[in-house]
Amino acid sequence: MGSLGYLLCKLGLLLLCCSVAANNEPLANAKYKDPKEPLEVRIKDLMSRMTLEEKIGQMVQVERVNATTQVIKHYFIGSVFSGGGSVPTPNASPEAWVNMVNDFQKTALSTRLGIPIIYGIDAVHGHNNAYNATIFPHNIGLGVTRQVLIQNPHSKCLVRPDRLCFLTVVFTC
Numbered sequence: 001m002g003s004l005g006y007l008l009c010k011l012g013l014l015l016l017c018c019s020v021a022a023n024n025e026p027l028a029n030a031k032y033k034d035p036k037e038p039l040e041v042r043i044k045d046l047m048s049r050m051t052l053e054e055k056i057g058q059m060v061q062v063e064r065v066n067a068t069t070q071v072i073k074h075y076f077i078g079s080v081f082s083g084g085g086s087v088p089t090p091n092a093s094p095e096a097w098v099n100m101v102n103d104f105q106k107t108a109l110s111t112r113l114g115i116p117i118i119y120g121i122d123a124v125h126g127h128n129n130a131y132n133a134t135i136f137p138h139n140i141g142l143g144v145t146r147q148v149l150i151q152n153p154h155s156k157c158l159v160r161p162d163r164l165c166f167l168t169v170v171f172t173c
């Protein structure tokens, strides 16, 4: 085997090693699942169990139309989001939003490590994708009023309906 072949072979072995989780202890009593363990301990435990594929998947955010059960399971997707106007059904109620996010969450929890997804929502005008939600002017419009008192209730109103729909990340810029 030439030196290039040898190098490629070593590289292949290296990649193979990287893609196998270092920590193969049973998952049932894993420290990362125990809320009583300190955060740092849980993070270290989880990281030591993740394969390279799982780490990559966790760093990826997928638009909801592409986030099929198969995609979430196969790629260990860490986050799903709704771009502007990307709704579960036309005129979707808060219940429809909750059901959709719960379905994504159930799929994520059924993967090997059961890491929950983060759901992102485009909410620049309040939770403007939910039917009948209160619509706010764009942030720049609120900004030029120079009234902090207007903006604080805005951000509170914004966060509450989103949390009711189990949406965990809100884009408001």
Ligand SMILES: *[C@@H]1O[C@H](CO)[C@@H](O)[C@H](O)[C@H]1NC(C)=O
Residues within 6 Å of the ligand: 065, 066
């Ligand atoms: C995501 O979904 C959109 C709309 O159905 C489609 O046009 C696009 O090709 C999909 N992207 C991928 C990577 O599957």
Ligand SMILES: *[C@@H]1O[C@H](CO)[C@@H](O)[C@H](O)[C@H]1NC(C)=O
Residues within 6 Å of the ligand: 131, 132
């Ligand atoms: C939307 O809001 C209006 C006014 O509050 C209410 O009459 C109507 O029933 C709401 N529609 C839905 C689908 O929630």
